Amino acid sequence: MAFRRNTRGEKLPDVLVPGLxxxxxxxxxxxxSAAxxxxxxxxxxxxWTTLHEVGITPRLYEPHEYAELIxxxxxxxxxxxxxSGMDHEIDPKLFEVERFEQEMRRCRPRAVAFTSKKAASVWMGVPTGNIQYGQQPRRPDFPEVFVLSSPSGAARxxxxxxxxxxxARFLGRAKT
Structure with missing residues (x-):
C-alpha cells in the first residue's frame, strides 16, 4: 500500500491508490479526527457503524483502522x-478542488462519495441547498458521484x- 507523504501540513493523509x-x-x-x-x-x-450496517464493510471497523480499508x-x-473543524469553520481559501479532481482522475475509483453536502458543494460550485442526496448526474471523465447525508453527530x-x-447497492455490497 502506498500513501503519499504528508509534506504539506495535511491534517490526515490521503488513502488513495488506483482502482479503488x-x-x-x-x-x-x-x-x-485531526487530534x-x-x-x-x-x-x-x-x-463506521453505517459502513457496516449497510454492508460496505464486512465488520465494524474502528477509526484507527481506517488505513486497512484500502x-x-x-x-x-x-x-x-x-x-480541521466543523464545515462552517473552514476557510474557503483552504479548499483544494483542483488537487481533489487530479487525485480522482489519477486513481479512477468506481465511485466518489461525499460525506456532506458542504464537501459536494465545494466541488460542484453550487449552494448546498441545490444538492440532492444520492447518485449525481454523470460527469464525463470522472467516477460516479454520490452525496451522502453527513454521519457527523452535529448533523443528526x-x-x-x-x-x-x-x-452500497451500486458497489454490490448491500446487505440483503
Whole structure:
C-alpha cells in the first residue's frame, strides 16, 4: 500500500491508490479526527457503524483502522487537507478542488462519495441547498458521484441512511 507523504501540513493523509471501489470525501477532518490522526474519529460520528450496517464493510471497523480499508477497495480524502473543524469553520481559501479532481482522475475509483453536502458543494460550485442526496448526474471523465447525508453527530437532524444504502447497492455490497 502506498500513501503519499504528508509534506504539506495535511491534517490526515490521503488513502488513495488506483482502482479503488469508492473514495469517501469529507470537507475537512473534525478537530477530534485531526487530534487522534484518524478519519471520522469523533464518538458521535455514525460513519463506521453505517459502513457496516449497510454492508460496505464486512465488520465494524474502528477509526484507527481506517488505513486497512484500502484492502477492501475503500479510500479517503478531504476537500480541505490543511484544515480541521466543523464545515462552517473552514476557510474557503483552504479548499483544494483542483488537487481533489487530479487525485480522482489519477486513481479512477468506481465511485466518489461525499460525506456532506458542504464537501459536494465545494466541488460542484453550487449552494448546498441545490444538492440532492444520492447518485449525481454523470460527469464525463470522472467516477460516479454520490452525496451522502453527513454521519457527523452535529448533523443528526438531516440524517438519512438511504443514500448510504444506494451507494452500497451500486458497489454490490448491500446487505440483503
Amino acid at each position: 471501489d469508492v473514495v469517501f470525501v469529507g470537507t475537512a477532518p473534525s478537530r477530534r 487522534v490522526g484518524a478519519y471520522y474519529a469523533h464518538p458521535g460520528n455514525r460513519f 484492502h477492501l477497495g475503500i479510500g479517503f480524502t478531504d476537500m480541505a487537507k490543511r484544515a 437532524r438531516a440524517w438519512n441512511i438511504e443514500p448510504w444504502q444506494e451507494l
